[in-house]
Amino acid sequence: MAAPFDLKNDGVVVIIGSGAGGGTLGNELAQKGIDVVILEAGARHEYEDFINDEWDSFAQLAWTDKRTTSGDWRVAKDFPNLPAWIVKAVGGSTTHWAGASLRFQEHEFKTLSTYGKLEGANLLDWPITLAELEPYYAKAEDRLGVTLTNNIPGLPGNNNFKVMKAGADKLGYKECHTGRMAINSEPRDDRNACQQTGFCFQGCKWGAKWSTLYNEIPKGEATGHLEVRPNAMAFKISHDAGGKVTGVVYADKDGRLQEQKARIVAVAGNSIESPRLLLNSASSQFPDGLANSSGQVGKNYMRHTTGSVYGVFDKPVHMYRGTTMAGIIRDEARNDPSRGFVGGYELETLSLGLPFMAAFLNPGGWGRSFTTALDHYDHMAGMWIVGEDMPREENRITLHADIKDEHGMPVADVHFDDHANDTAMRNHAYKQGSALYAAVGATRTFPTPPYPSTHNLGTNRMSEKAADGVVNKHGQAHDIKNLFVSDGSQFTTGGAENPTLTIVSLAIRQADYIAEQMSAKSI
Amino acid sequence: MVTIYERKPAHERKPGLSRRELLKRGGVGALLVISGSAVISPEHAWGLETSALKPETMATLIQMARDIYPHDQVPDKYYAIAVKAHDEQAGKDPAHKDLIEKGIAELDLKSGKDGYTGLGWEEQRVAVLREIEDTPFFQAVRGGLVVGLYNQKEVWPIFGYEGESYSKGGYMARGFDDIEWL
Numbered sequence: 001m002a003a004p005f006d007l008k009n010d011g012v013v014v015i016i017g018s019g020a021g022g023g024t025l026g027n028e029l030a031q032k033g034i035d036v037v038i039l040e041a042g043a044r045h046e047y048e049d050f051i052n053d054e055w056d057s058f059a060q061l062a063w064t065d066k067r068t069t070s071g072d073w074r075v076a077k078d079f080p081n082l083p084a085w086i087v088k089a090v091g092g093s094t095t096h097w098a099g100a101s102l103r104f105q106e107h108e109f110k111t112l113s114t115y116g117k118l119e120g121a122n123l124l125d126w127p128i129t130l131a132e133l134e135p136y137y138a139k140a141e142d143r144l145g146v147t148l149t150n151n152i153p154g155l156p157g158n159n160n161f162k163v164m165k166a167g168a169d170k171l172g173y174k175e176c177h178t179g180r181m182a183i184n185s186e187p188r189d190d191r192n193a194c195q196q197t198g199f200c201f202q203g204c205k206w207g208a209k210w211s212t213l214y215n216e217i218p219k220g221e222a223t224g225h226l227e228v229r230p231n232a233m234a235f236k237i238s239h240d241a242g243g244k245v246t247g248v249v250y251a252d253k254d255g256r257l258q259e260q261k262a263r264i265v266a267v268a269g270n271s272i273e274s275p276r277l278l279l280n281s282a283s284s285q286f287p288d289g290l291a292n293s294s295g296q297v298g299k300n301y302m303r304h305t306t307g308s309v310y311g312v313f314d315k316p317v318h319m320y321r322g323t324t325m326a327g328i329i330r331d332e333a334r335n336d337p338s339r340g341f342v343g344g345y346e347l348e349t350l351s352l353g354l355p356f357m358a359a360f361l362n363p364g365g366w367g368r369s370f371t372t373a374l375d376h377y378d379h380m381a382g383m384w385i386v387g388e389d390m391p392r393e394e395n396r397i398t399l400h401a402d403i404k405d406e407h408g409m410p411v412a413d414v415h416f417d418d419h420a421n422d423t424a425m426r427n428h429a430y431k432q433g434s435a436l437y438a439a440v441g442a443t444r445t446f447p448t449p450p451y452p453s454t455h456n457l458g459t460n461r462m463s464e465k466a467a468d469g470v471v472n473k474h475g476q477a478h479d480i481k482n483l484f485v486s487d488g489s490q491f492t493t494g495g496a497e498n499p500t501l502t503i504v505s506l507a508i509r510q511a512d513y514i515a516e517q518m519s520a521k522s523i
Numbered sequence: 524m525v526t527i528y529e530r531k532p533a534h535e536r537k538p539g540l541s542r543r544e545l546l547k548r549g550g551v552g553a554l555l556v557i558s559g560s561a562v563i564s565p566e567h568a569w570g571l572e573t574s575a576l577k578p579e580t581m582a583t584l585i586q587m588a589r590d591i592y593p594h595d596q597v598p599d600k601y602y603a604i605a606v607k608a609h610d611e612q613a614g615k616d617p618a619h620k621d622l623i624e625k626g627i628a629e630l631d632l633k634s635g636k637d638g639y640t641g642l643g644w645e646e647q648r649v650a651v652l653r654e655i656e657d658t659p660f661f662q663a664v665r666g667g668l669v670v671g672l673y674n675q676k677e678v679w680p681i682f683g684y685e686g687e688s689y690s691k692g693g694y695m696a697r698g699f700d701d702i703e704w705l
Contacts, residue, residue: 053686162702321698344527371593374682375594375682
C-alpha cells in the first residue's frame with residue numbers, strides 16, 4: 001500500500017505533479033525501490049467518479065485557478081482567465097487527454113539545423129535525437145498500450161472517422177487511419193476495452209484510455225515506495241547555501257504551509273505551473289528564480305498551432321458518438337516549406353458536445369450565422385489541427401505583478417503572439433480541412449479558432465549548452481544537479497505530434513538516469 | 524378567438540393583467556403576457572415569476588435572448604429559463620439589477636416609440652443589438668446564455684445531442700458507426 005513518508009524524510013524524491021511526466025516518473029522510480037512523494041495540487045477522483053457532462057466535468061477536473069493572459073492570440077480576448085484547458089486532479093491531464101500517441105519525426109529534434117534561422121523564432125536543436133529516444137518510445141508504447149503497435153489492433157472507426165476517411169481518400173491522402181491511440185481496442189493491462197462512449201475529454205469512465213491515475217500510480221503505490229499527496233499545492237522549492245535543492249514548501253488541503261524535505265526534486269506541473277514555481281522560488285542566491293541562469297525559464301511557451309474545422313452535411317453524422325479522437329491524417333505532418341511554412345501538422349478527428357460547441361465554435365459569436373451552425377449539430381463532422389508552432393522568447397510565462405492566489409503566490413500570466421509561420425500553417429490546414437469536407441458534400445464549413453491550450457510546452461527547455469536553456473538532455477537543471485524537469489516544459493521545440501507519448505518516454509528515460517546517479521552518489 | 528395584447532415599452536406600460544383575467548381571456552398565441560410579477564405564456568402553459576427585475580424587463584430579456592441565439596425550433600420557455608439567472612443575481616447584487624434594468628431601458632429607448640419588442644422584424648431588433656454589442660450589459664446577457672441556454676438537458680434532443688452515454692453502455696451497440704450515406 002501507499003507509504004506515507006515523513007515531512008522530514010530528506011531521502012525521498014519529491015515530484016510536483018502526477019500527470020504524464022510526474023505520474024510516470026513516480027512509478028518508474030518506485031519500481032526501482034526509490035522512495036517517492038508526489039505532491040498533487042488537485043483532488044483524487046477515481047475513474048468511476050468521472051462525469052459524462054461537459055460543464056460538470058469541467059468543474060470537477062479543470063484547472064480553473066486564476067491566470068491572466070496577454071498577446072495577440074484570440075484566447076486572450078475570449079477566455080482572458082483560461083489560457084489553458086488542463087487538469088487539476090490526480091492523474092493530471094492524462095485524465096482529460098484524447099489518447100493520441102505519436103512519435104516525433106527525426107527532423108523535429110533538429111529544427112534549427114533543418115529549418116534554419118527564422119526571424120522571430122528561437123529555434124534550437126534538441127540535445128537528443130530520435131535514435132536515442134526510440135527505445136524509450138518503444139517502452140512507452142507498450143506501457144500505454146498504443147493501438148497499431150505491439151500487435152494491438154486499431155480501434156474501429158466511428159461516424160466522424162468515416163467522414164474524415166472518405167474525404168481523405170477523395171483528396172488523395174495516403175496515411176489516414178484510426179490512429180495510434182492509448183485506448184484499448186481490446187482488454188489489456190487490467191484495463192477495459194473502449195465502449196465508444198464519447199466523453200474522452202471528461203475522463204474515461206471505463207478506464208479504457210491510459211491514465212497515470214489508474215495505471216502508473218496504483219502500480220507505484222503497490223511497491224510501498226510511492227505516496228501521492230493530493231490537494232498539495234507547491235509554493236516554493238527550498239535550497240541550501242551550496243545551491244542544492246532541499247525540499248518543497250506546499251499548501252496542504254487546509255491551506256497550511258508545510259515543507260516536504262527531499263533528496264531530489266522533479267517539477268512536472270505542466271508548462272504554466274512549472275516555470276511559475278521555479279520563478280516563485282527566487283532567493284538571494286537565485287534572484288531570477290531557480291535554474292534560471294540562462295534567463296530562459298518561462299520563455300519559449302508553445303501551444304501547438306491548432307484550430308478546428310467543422311463541416312455540416314445534408315445527412316446525419318452524430319460525430320459525438322464514440323471515441324473523440326480516433327482518426328488521423330498524417331500526410332501534412334512532413335516538413336515541406338513549399339507549402340509556405342516550415343514544419344507540419346496532423347489532422348485528427350474531434351467532436352465537442354452541444355454545450356462546448358456553443359462555447360467554442362466561435363466564441364463571442366451570435367446571431368443566425370452562429371445559431372444555424374448549431375441547428376445542424378447532429379449533421380456535423382469535426383477535426384482538429386495539431387501543428388508545430390515556433391518557439392518565441394516573447395511568448396512566456398511570467399509572475400503577475402499584483403494578482404496573487406489564495407496562498408499568496410503570484411498568478412501566472414501567459415503571453416502569446418502567433419509567429420507568421422504559425423498563421424500560414426493554420427490557414428493552410430483550414431483550407432485542407434474545408435476542402436476535405438467539401439469533397440464529401442459538406443454544405444458549409446467552419447474554420448474554428450484555437451481553444452484554450454491543451455498542449456502547453458517549452459517553458460523550461462532542454463539544451464546542449466547551459467546558456468541556451470534550462471535543463472540538459474536528461475531534464476536535469478543545468479544550474480542545480482538535484483533538480484529535474486519532467487513534463488512537456490522541457491521540450492526544446494514542439495513537433496507536430498500530440499506530446500504525451502514523448503513526455504512519458506522522457507520520464508522513463510529520466511528515471512533510469514536518476515537511479516544511476518543516485519547509486520553513483522552523484523546526486 | 525384570440526385576443527392580442529399590444530406590448531408597450533416599459534415606461535408606457537400599465538400594470539398587467541391578473542392571472543384570473545388572463546385565464547378568462549384565453550390564449551394569446553406566441554406572445555408573452557405580463558401579469559403582476561410574472562411573465563406568462565398562456566399558450567404553452569408556463570409562467571416565470573420575477574422577484575428582483577420588473578416582469579416587463581424579463582419579457583424583453585427573453586426576446587433579446589432569442590434574437591441573440593435564434594433557434595426557431597426552441598420554445599420560449601427555454602430562453603426564459605436561460606435568462607432567469609439574471610433575476611436571481613439582481614436579487615443579490617444591486618449593481619447587477621441596475622445593469623439589467625438600465626440596459627433594457629436603453630434598449631427600448633434606442634428602438635423607437637414602441638420599444639424593443641415593438642420592432643416587428645428580427646433584423647430590426649438585431650440592428651439595435653449590434654449598436655450595443657460591446658456594452659457590459661449585452662455581454663452579460665450573451666455570456667450568460669452560452670451556458671444558460673445550451674446547457675439545458677431538455678434542449679439537447681432538439682439539436683440531436685444525446686448527452687450522457689455511459690449508463691447506456693456507450694454507443695458500441697447504439698450506432699457509433701451507423702453512417703450509411705458515404
